[in-house]
Amino acid sequence: MKTKIALIGSREFIQRVETSIPYNLNNIELVPYIYVEPQEASLHIKNLTPCDAVLFSGALPYFFSKQECSTLSVPVLYLEQDETALVTSLLYILHHHGIEPDRVSIDLMDLSFIDHAQSDLHLKNPPRYAMDYKERLPHHFHIDDFTDFHRQLFHGGQTDMALTSIHAVYDRLVELHIPCMRMIDPAKSLIRTIHEAHAQSLLAKRKAATIAAARLSFQEWDGELELLHELSRLMNGTLQKNEDDASYTIYSNRGSIEHFMESTDFHSLFQLEHPVLGGFGYGPTAAEAEANAQTALAFAQKVDADGCAFILNEEKELSGPYPDKSKKQHLKNDTPDMLSLAKQLKLSPANLSKLVQFHKSRSARDFTAAELSDYMQITRRSTERILKKLVDNGSAKIIGEEMTYAQGRPRAVYELTFPIH
Known part of the structure; x- marks a missing residue:
């Protein structure tokens, strides 16, 4: 099955991806989501159809959507701007328009890119007019600030062209009849990022499929077996009795366990009249996952008699106690x-x-x-x-x-x- 990547970007970016990557993407399907201004990128998150990863066209749309992306269960990446994009764009302007870098106004993610390019290339006429948006995101970013930056420099005779990494700024500069160009995203960087999204999605799937075990302790209650069967169903797991001590273990996978622990069903466990203690373990084998679950349960028994849970993963990293008020919770779907x-x-x-x-x-x-x-x-x-x-x-x-x-x-x-x- 192909890896499906949701690609969120401007119309120009999507068209560039569709036309300039004659690359073998047999195992990857790109599903485009188009915005007009980067602030609109977050609106696409709730409309995403099932996908394996989300890739933003740049840092701007990603940062404006960061909060909404926190609810996603798939990897989220963005195409990072770097010195290569800057140098490629300046070389294009010099070669095709004959304009030196010091006559170009530039907006970009980080001003340090200019310092690095100047140091590496020993430019005689390095860029003099640049504005970054790294420190402005997300609350102090305004499209008009960047449009005015380029417009004032051009009308003041200090520059001959504007180089922008914000497609909405490019559109406004075109309307103002100011010579401008969009920052070039090298095809190699784009292909590398697409394949990174592909790799991360495969890794996330393997991680989610890791064997998981749950050991639960119910104090002073006779109805635990019925509840264990229900919890096993909620975890997409299998309930097995341990003959040694007559206890029970639920075997499932990491993805199902983590999803369960984010649900209201998990939080409801700790609101029962009788305290519940839980240990969740991950591992490459069922035996190791169960051993880790038992160790995690031992920590829960030491910490809180009123009910809590711990997780011990395959790398012996312990997390907890849960439920943590800062954890995500799924509310009723009555919006x-x-x-x-x-x-x-x-x-x-x-x-x-x-x-x-x-x-x-x-x-x-x-x-x-x-x-x-x-x-x-x-x-x-x-x-x-x-x-x-x-x-x-x-x-x-x-x-x-x-x-x-x-x-x-x-x-x-x-x-x-x-x-x-």
Whole structure:
């Protein structure tokens, strides 16, 4: 399956990517999201369809979307501007327009790029007029400040051209009939960043698939087995009894455990009348994950008799105690956007919420009706009705089929196509 990367940028940037990269991207699919001004980039986050990574065209749109990106469960990167982009752009201006660097006004991410370029190239006429936005993000950044910077220098006769790394500034300078050029993003840097996004998405999937175990201790309560079965379902796990001490372990994967620990179900554990202590462990084998879970549980038992949990990963890094008030929590999906989406998809808000949580709990985008049925705890027929409804209105698609048995019909493999973030 191809790695799907959401590419967020200006129209010019998207067009450049589509036309200037004659590169073999057989394993990568770029899905464009276009904004007019960088401040609008954050609006795309809640409209992202299922993807494996998010790549911004630069630091500006990324910083304006940083808060919204904190809710994403996939890697988020941006194309970093560096000295190569600056030098390539100045060389282009000198070669094609005959304008020396000291007659060019420049806006860029960091003024240190100019110092580095001057030091490396020993420029005779280094740039004199530059403005950066590194210290202005995100609250003190205004497009007009940069437009005025270039305009005043040009009308004052101090410069002959403007070099901007902000596409919205370029558009305004064109309207003002001021000679200008967009900063060139070298194709090599762009390709490298796309492949970095691809690599990070694969790493995130492998990390999410790491074996995980959960050991829970319920004090003075006889109803623990029923709750353990429910927790096992919420963690997409398997409940097994330990014959040595008659305790229970839930085996799952890291992605499912971490998703569960961000949910209201996890926080509800520590609001029960009877204290709950938990230990979560990750490891390359089930035995190591269980051992780490037992160690984490021992820490919980030492720290808080009123209920808490710790995590011990495969690198023996301990984190906790949880729940931490600073941790993210999933609230009820009764927002206007969620209700509107449920109406659009012709689903109940409850089923839509379960569908979204099902997607977020998995490390893969594709799934079968049986997997969704197990998660939602509804019949296979009800699940297939929901999926048919989604496929019919274009909110899901069949991307393949799998044959898990020698006989019988192959099972369809689905992928969601509506915004789930």
